[in-house]
Amino acid sequence: MEFWRSVANPWDQNVLIGVSWDLMWAAVGGAVLFLVGHAIWIKTRPAEAPQAPVDRAAAAGIPERIQRHSLAARIFHWTMSATMLVLLVTAFVPVFGFQFAWVQVHWIAGVLLIASVLWHVVHAIGWQDFWSMFQLGIDEGMAHLKHVLSSKAPAPPKAGKYPFDHRMYHHVIVVVSLAAIITGVFMMVRIDTPFMARNPYLFGDSTWGVIYVLHGLSGVALIFLIAAHIYFAIRPEKRWITWSMIRGWVDREHYLAHHDPEKWVVAEKVAALQGGTGAVADATVSAPRGED
Amino acid sequence: MGQEETVGVSEHSFTRRTFIKGVIATGATTSSAGYLFRGSSLLGAATYQTATERLITLTVNGQARRVDVLPHETLAMTLRYKLGLTGTKLGCDRAECGACTVLIDGVNQYGCSMLTHQVRGRSVTTIEGLENPDTGELSVVQKAVMEEGGFQCAFCAPGFIMSMEALIAENPNPTREEAAHALSGNLCRCADYHKILNCAMRAAELARAV
Amino acid sequence: MAEKLIGADIAPPDLHAKITGRAKFAEDFRAPGMVFAKLLLSPMPHARVRSMDTSRALAMPGVIGILTADDVPAREGPREACLTNEPKYEGEPVLAVAAVDEETAAAAIEEIEIDFEPLPFVVDPLESLRPSGPNAYTEGNQFSGEDGWSQLKWTAADFALIDAGRMPNPTAPIEWTKGDPEAAFAESSLVLEEVIVHQSLTHHPMEPRSNMAYWENGRLFAFVSTQSTQQTKFALAGALDMDPEDITLVAEFCGGGFGSKISGSTVMQIPALFSRKIGRPVMLRITRYEENYVGRARPGFQSWLKMGFLPNGKCNAIDLILVEDGGPYGSGDNGTAGMTADLTYTPRNMRFRAASMYTNTPPKAAQRGPGGAQIIAMMEPILDKAARELGMDRLEIRRINAPGPDVTFGPRDTTLTSVHAREALDQGAQMFDWAGKQALSGQRNGSKVTGLGIGLSPYTAGSRGRDGLMLIRPDGRLYVHQGIGNLGTHSIADTARPAAELLGLDWDDVTIVWGDSSKGMPRSTVQAGSQTTHAHTRANHAAGMDALRKVRQIAAATLGGAASAYSVDGGRVRGPGGSMTFAQVAQRAIAMGGEYDGHVLPEDIHAQTVPAAQMLAGQGLMGVARDNYGGEGSIYSWVAGFAMIELDHDTGVVDIKEFVGVTDCGTVLHPRSLGAQVLGGCIQGIGMAMTQRWVFDPQWGVPFANRLYTARPPGFLDIPLNARWGAVGIADPTSPVGAKGIGEPPVGAGAAALACAVADAMGGVCLCRTPLTPDIILAELEGRVAAHGRLDQHVG
Amino acid sequence: MAKIRDMIPAFELLQPTTIEAAIDLLDEHRSGAWVLAGGLDSFDWFKDRIKRPSAVIDLGGIPELTGIRDAEGGLEIGAMTTLTSIVRHPRIRSEYSIVADAAEHVATPQIRNQGTMGGNLAQDTRCWYYRSGWPCYRAGGNTCYASAPQAMNREHCIMGRSRCVAVNPSDTAPALIAVDAKMIVENTSGPKVYDAEDFFIGPSIDITRMTVMKPRDLLTRVHIPAAWANAEFYYEKVRDRGSWDFQLVSIAAAFRMSGGTIEEARIAVNGVAPYPVRLDAVERLVAGTSGDEATANRAGDLAIAGARALRHNDYKIPMMRNLVRRAVGSVA
Structure with missing residues (x-):
């Protein structure tokens, strides 16, 4: 398998021009293997110890519906999802052999993605609890790992607003998407857009090579990541989360079952929530970062 | 497929598949018979390993010539380096200058830009084939060129003469414009175009008189 | 009485070979055991070989050897070696591989790994003059034998003027002034200031410079393509540092050179050195693609011109600045350009400044009318502009400015042997019906507008002091040994005519011996600069006179009476004592020996002639002499070209309707061949002005016009089918024959006539650049964005 | 690997x-595989050693591909019919x-x-960037050298570009669009018919091809309807x-006239886009007019609407x- 594509430039120097499309097939194959493997693993894994019934006392003061994602956050998520899917389709479907005019759609989707990400960053910093997502949680991770490796291991502690795997996924997607976006922005200099004059000589051949390889790597990584994301989104045991991204709220049962009320404090906000979902930008706060 | 590989089998007498396979190339070295005329003792035997498979018969200047030809060899190269017919010149080797012009079944074409295997069974005429082989009498075009003192450096001359042959065969009574058009696939860097045109017009005149 | 040879149409003796395919050009020779060399060309415009790995290539079956820069004589400074480890242009040969066949050689080249270090490069000469612009050499952009490398940069102030479209006032390595230009401009009633660009263009002779060589017993046999022959042998000997007498140089035919193969070519050293190294004959077949690189190109100019005129149209002052594309190994076209400007417009007050800049582009060399053709193409449209401003006829302004016999020109006040430029103009005007056609100028028919143009172009056309060598053999025939080359001008035969005529021989009794140094060649000119006709009619006349003297003396000695009483005709010498055939004379000469059969040679002949004459001694009556006719002044020929075109204002396409070229080149030696030279040269000029181009990508320094269809030399459908020629036919007084050369001057005439006609069809707008392709014409007519920057060079 | 030109690499013929x-082949x-028709484009690629097919399929020996036949009131031209035969054909x-x-405007007599x-x-x-073997988009690389700020793009396109700015060089293509020709392309799944204008594709669809034809496809004939x-x-x-040169711009137009009025028009231009451009809007504009000067002027202006020049091709x-x-x- 080839990892890179390189060519002789006009001066007969070998330069990178991008990732090998073999990697695309590898990402597709890897995603399929992972999904199938995961599904089998879930099936064969011994049943979890039944969860302790919801502590009625704990439930006191907790509203029936707890806002998890504001309307704005949901709009962002679905915009980003759409642009990302368009980007993936326009990037890779022609390579699969189905040809169409993809370039313009691709860069326009890219611009929309950039806009939505910019908006998301501003929104997350200004209006959301930024740190509820940006916690690493090494101990938490180890506990999850042990639990995955052995069903006998104690269940990991419950998370705050964002479960550990969500946060990890977000971290990865941040890195990969930013790589794709930043390289993509430069790559727009090589095509016709209303923003700038084409100039393949903005960087030297080797710099361009790195940019193209990074873009390609993040692209094939996204194939895997998005596939995995969609897979989990449609898995039965995770659907309540998916619904929360559509409706905005989770119900009390799921809240109590999966979240640590101390880390994701919602009780005081009941009144506000009952005022109508989405009316309050983000109804919850997480526990202080240090507790993690 | 051994049968098909030996040229000389009619192109329509295929067996399993309806195509003729020139030769199976076995890499650059063994397939490179090179542009030496055969018989040169300096060539290693390995160079000619597959020679028999490539032996074909060409009709050049009225004679049947057996020659070992690679699948990717151009007619001009075969003529110049295998058959010793160096009158056909290579000025550009890219179908641009016309110095390699030969007649294929009477039609002027660029010898540099066709495969020798493509002219099997067709009649090739080169500049060397214009004279009467018995008497040495020149063709009317050559006579006309002698009369008009045609050409300067004359590297282009064989090609031009072949195009003139095609011209007068096709249109024995050309205007100067028509003649120029017919000769427009040949370049003369001395730019002796007017004298060349005089030659062509004279050739047509001589041809009409015959 | 024998036929009159001077002025007769006689087909050259090699024509039969040329039209039957028997003529052997360099690539047509074979030798037993011959192997084929292929070149590895530099992929970069300027680079240094850091390392190379040739092991895989050499291990390939069929590969015989490799020749690298380490195997060839190195050259110091800006001098060209046949192979180099520091290529100065994309396409420069770095090494050669020999194999039993070309295909293996090519495959072996692909197996060679070379690590090149890219170095700074420059393709546009003006860029190298910018204060922080790149240099073609790491050492600088100027070189002098005395001071070595230096860097020439113009000031920011100069470039402020240049970028504003004005004339700068730079320092230039080449500068001369005559008269008082400043004062003269002040007195001028009209001063024109122009920025003009002339493109570089490749020679592209039909025959690429393929060649073959082998060694036998320490003797080199070289089969090459060259314009000259005897001089080429010496050039090759010099390059290989060997005794010229150890070389047999064979160059029977040359498929065009136009200045690019004057004394052969640099690549002809490769088979010579390679075959010595590997002990096998080596054929180096140069392809058209390679010819684009290792062939030569005419240098282009970027220039600023200021011309002052008096009310009567007389040019009284010229200020001319030229930046020349010198390529990697230099070029001196600017010198002849300056001289030609002064000669053609005789301003009396002139300042000339030039800088020839090294660039990382394929090497430059003289191309038919070097310097002169460019400057005429550049300046004639400006003369037209002056005529328009002054309300004058464009023929008249040329007549007024053309030099008379008392002309002096250039920095050293050079004089001419003869000049009949006005006669050429007048004869051309009459043939073309200049006066009658005036009404057509600017006439519109639909989108097509008629334009008329004149170009008057001089160039050097002779030299003196060469040797003639001939034998009357016992078969009674005259064998004229020519050291000049057979490059297609027919001078190989035509310059022998004076000797044949002096000796009263029919042309059928004359054999031309040429193209093989083993046959004995006298000292000759390089076949360039249109010298040959003049120089070698003189040399052969001198040798013919020597032979005639000896014939008469032998007749007198044999038959009795005074030598002066004997005359020759029809292969016999007759006098008071009776007659002898030349066959008898030749036998007598051998018997008499001494100077008669060449055992005693004149003392003033060139040392290079001596071995040839010694070799032939004892084989017949020898005529051998140096041209001692002398004469003052430079020898120049002229061509006046007249063109009528139709310019399609919708498309910018030019259709040439009519062309007339009239030459002043002295006595007409061979009319049909002269006509071909005049019209052929004019068409080359038309190609130069209208279609031919040379294009580089500025980012990579790589040329693109490397195919014939991209370089665009003119073909049959680009020329005026209605073209006529004429000759003034006034003998040059300093030659016993009266003939001057003709090769060079028509190029400028053709180019200028076209450039002027295009400007005329545009209502007098001079685009001031070549080539005048539809894109730049249409952009101007439509008031669109100019296709190129004003001074852009190498853009096509 | 050092570069070398002008020697055809070995292939199976x-x-x-x-x-x-x-x-089947x-x-x-x-x-x-590489399909060899007249070979004048192919040999350039081979001699430059840029395209190195392992098998060259020479169509010269297929009689069915040659000749011009009457078909459905129109004409059918075999794909291997020489351009000279087309130039000389009485009905054409x-x-x-x-x-x-x-066809007569193609290159030279020998090439025709x-x-x-x-x-x-x-x-x-x-x-010429592409033909020089540079790794541009069309060659499978990731850049277009011809659209760089100072690139030599005098011959390149003014419309229809998408990353690649090269133009289609065919002289006959616009003429065939003007007569509404159909291209018949065959492969193992059978024949497929394309309108002439759809036969050519731009780089936005596939940057490595000029036509719809993929490696398995063979253009067998061109049908010209009555x-x-x-x-x-x-x-x-x-x-x-005047000879051996590709178009800067070429135009082919057909007008069905009724009296002095254009009933229907088909106009195609080549040399301005990566594919021959059919000017539908202009065709609609001129229909019903007499082709008078005002209409012609409007047609010209409409044709260039949206055209965008590169550095050297504004003309x-x-x-x-x-x-x-x-x-x-x-x-008119």
């Missing part, structure tokens, strides 16, 4: 004698003179004697040299406009 055999060799000369005219209808349509672009026979035709090719915009004007005005 396959000379089928039927269309079926040719298609194409299917068998896929991307390693009289009824579809624009096709003969266009050997070059074929199919080859002329399927030939690759002449962008509908446009004996229309008023206009063909013009602007080039730098193509007025050139195209003027040619469209001239074509429309030719019927």
Whole structure:
């Protein structure tokens, strides 16, 4: 398998021009293997110890519906999802052999993605609890790992607003998407857009090579990541989360079952929530970062 | 497929598949018979390993010539380096200058830009084939060129003469414009175009008189 | 009485070979055991070989050897070696591989790994003059034998003027002034200031410079393509540092050179050195693609011109600045350009400044009318502009400015042997019906507008002091040994005519011996600069006179009476004592020996002639002499070209309707061949002005016009089918024959006539650049964005 | 690997004698195969050692591919018919003179004697960056050298570009669009018919190909329907040299006239886009007019709407406009 594509430039120097499309097939194959493997693993894994019934006392003061994602956050998520899917389709479907005019759609989707990400960053910093997502949680991770490796291991502690795997996924997607976006922005200099004059000589051949390889790597990584994301989104045991991204709220049962009320404090906000979902930008706060 | 590989089998007498396979190339070295005329003792035997498979018969200047030809060899190269017919010149080797012009079944074409295997069974005429082989009498075009003192450096001359042959065969009574058009696939860097045109017009005149 | 040879149409003796395919050009020779060399060309415009790995290539079956820069004589400074480890242009040969066949050689080249270090490069000469612009050499952009490398940069102030479209006032390595230009401009009633660009263009002779060589017993046999022959042998000997007498140089035919193969070519050293190294004959077949690189190109100019005129149209002052594309190994076209400007417009007050800049582009060399053709193409449209401003006829302004016999020109006040430029103009005007056609100028028919143009172009056309060598053999025939080359001008035969005529021989009794140094060649000119006709009619006349003297003396000695009483005709010498055939004379000469059969040679002949004459001694009556006719002044020929075109204002396409070229080149030696030279040269000029181009990508320094269809030399459908020629036919007084050369001057005439006609069809707008392709014409007519920057060079 | 030119690398030469055999061979060799028609484009690629097919399929021995036949009232031209045969064909000369005219503008007599209808349509672009073997988009790389700020793009496109700015070099292509020709492309799944204008694709669809044809496909014939026979035709090719030169801009137009009125028009321009451009809007504009000067002027202006020049090819915009004007005005 080839990892890179390189060519002789006009001066007969070998330069990178991008990732090998073999990697695309590898990402597709890897995603399929992972999904199938995961599904089998879930099936064969011994049943979890039944969860302790919801502590009625704990439930006191907790509203029936707890806002998890504001309307704005949901709009962002679905915009980003759409642009990302368009980007993936326009990037890779022609390579699969189905040809169409993809370039313009691709860069326009890219611009929309950039806009939505910019908006998301501003929104997350200004209006959301930024740190509820940006916690690493090494101990938490180890506990999850042990639990995955052995069903006998104690269940990991419950998370705050964002479960550990969500946060990890977000971290990865941040890195990969930013790589794709930043390289993509430069790559727009090589095509016709209303923003700038084409100039393949903005960087030297080797710099361009790195940019193209990074873009390609993040692209094939996204194939895997998005596939995995969609897979989990449609898995039965995770659907309540998916619904929360559509409706905005989770119900009390799921809240109590999966979240640590101390880390994701919602009780005081009941009144506000009952005022109508989405009316309050983000109804919850997480526990202080240090507790993690 | 051994049968098909030996040229000389009619192109329509295929067996399993309806195509003729020139030769199976076995890499650059063994397939490179090179542009030496055969018989040169300096060539290693390995160079000619597959020679028999490539032996074909060409009709050049009225004679049947057996020659070992690679699948990717151009007619001009075969003529110049295998058959010793160096009158056909290579000025550009890219179908641009016309110095390699030969007649294929009477039609002027660029010898540099066709495969020798493509002219099997067709009649090739080169500049060397214009004279009467018995008497040495020149063709009317050559006579006309002698009369008009045609050409300067004359590297282009064989090609031009072949195009003139095609011209007068096709249109024995050309205007100067028509003649120029017919000769427009040949370049003369001395730019002796007017004298060349005089030659062509004279050739047509001589041809009409015959 | 024998036929009159001077002025007769006689087909050259090699024509039969040329039209039957028997003529052997360099690539047509074979030798037993011959192997084929292929070149590895530099992929970069300027680079240094850091390392190379040739092991895989050499291990390939069929590969015989490799020749690298380490195997060839190195050259110091800006001098060209046949192979180099520091290529100065994309396409420069770095090494050669020999194999039993070309295909293996090519495959072996692909197996060679070379690590090149890219170095700074420059393709546009003006860029190298910018204060922080790149240099073609790491050492600088100027070189002098005395001071070595230096860097020439113009000031920011100069470039402020240049970028504003004005004339700068730079320092230039080449500068001369005559008269008082400043004062003269002040007195001028009209001063024109122009920025003009002339493109570089490749020679592209039909025959690429393929060649073959082998060694036998320490003797080199070289089969090459060259314009000259005897001089080429010496050039090759010099390059290989060997005794010229150890070389047999064979160059029977040359498929065009136009200045690019004057004394052969640099690549002809490769088979010579390679075959010595590997002990096998080596054929180096140069392809058209390679010819684009290792062939030569005419240098282009970027220039600023200021011309002052008096009310009567007389040019009284010229200020001319030229930046020349010198390529990697230099070029001196600017010198002849300056001289030609002064000669053609005789301003009396002139300042000339030039800088020839090294660039990382394929090497430059003289191309038919070097310097002169460019400057005429550049300046004639400006003369037209002056005529328009002054309300004058464009023929008249040329007549007024053309030099008379008392002309002096250039920095050293050079004089001419003869000049009949006005006669050429007048004869051309009459043939073309200049006066009658005036009404057509600017006439519109639909989108097509008629334009008329004149170009008057001089160039050097002779030299003196060469040797003639001939034998009357016992078969009674005259064998004229020519050291000049057979490059297609027919001078190989035509310059022998004076000797044949002096000796009263029919042309059928004359054999031309040429193209093989083993046959004995006298000292000759390089076949360039249109010298040959003049120089070698003189040399052969001198040798013919020597032979005639000896014939008469032998007749007198044999038959009795005074030598002066004997005359020759029809292969016999007759006098008071009776007659002898030349066959008898030749036998007598051998018997008499001494100077008669060449055992005693004149003392003033060139040392290079001596071995040839010694070799032939004892084989017949020898005529051998140096041209001692002398004469003052430079020898120049002229061509006046007249063109009528139709310019399609919708498309910018030019259709040439009519062309007339009239030459002043002295006595007409061979009319049909002269006509071909005049019209052929004019068409080359038309190609130069209208279609031919040379294009580089500025980012990579790589040329693109490397195919014939991209370089665009003119073909049959680009020329005026209605073209006529004429000759003034006034003998040059300093030659016993009266003939001057003709090769060079028509190029400028053709180019200028076209450039002027295009400007005329545009209502007098001079685009001031070549080539005048539809894109730049249409952009101007439509008031669109100019296709190129004003001074852009190498853009096509 | 050092570069070298002008030596054809070895390949296997396959000379089928039927269309079926040719298609089978194409299917068998896929991307390693190369179809050789007249070969004038192919040999350049081979000699430059840029394209190195393992198998060359020479169509010269397939009689069915050669010749011009009457078909459905129109004409069918075999893909291997030489351009000279087209130029000289009496019916083409009289009824579809624009096709003969266009074919006669191809290169030189020798090339027309050997070059074929199919080859002329399927030939690759002449962008010199691409033809130099530079790793541009079209060559599978990731850049376009010709659209760089100072690039030499005088011959390149003013519309229809998408990353690649090369133009289609075919002389016959616009003429065939003007007569509403159909291209019949065959592969192992059978024949497929394309309108001439759809046969050519731009880089936005596939940047490595000029036509719809993929490696397994074979253009077998071109059908010229009777509908446009004996229309008023206009063909013009602007080039730098009179022979062996590709168009700067070329135009082919057909006008079906009724009295002095244009009933229907078809106009195609080549040299301005990566594919020959059919000017539908102009066709609609001129329909119902007499091709008078005002209409011709409007047609010219409409034709260039949206055209965008590169550094060195702005001239193509007025050139195209003027040619469209001239074509429309030719019927007045």
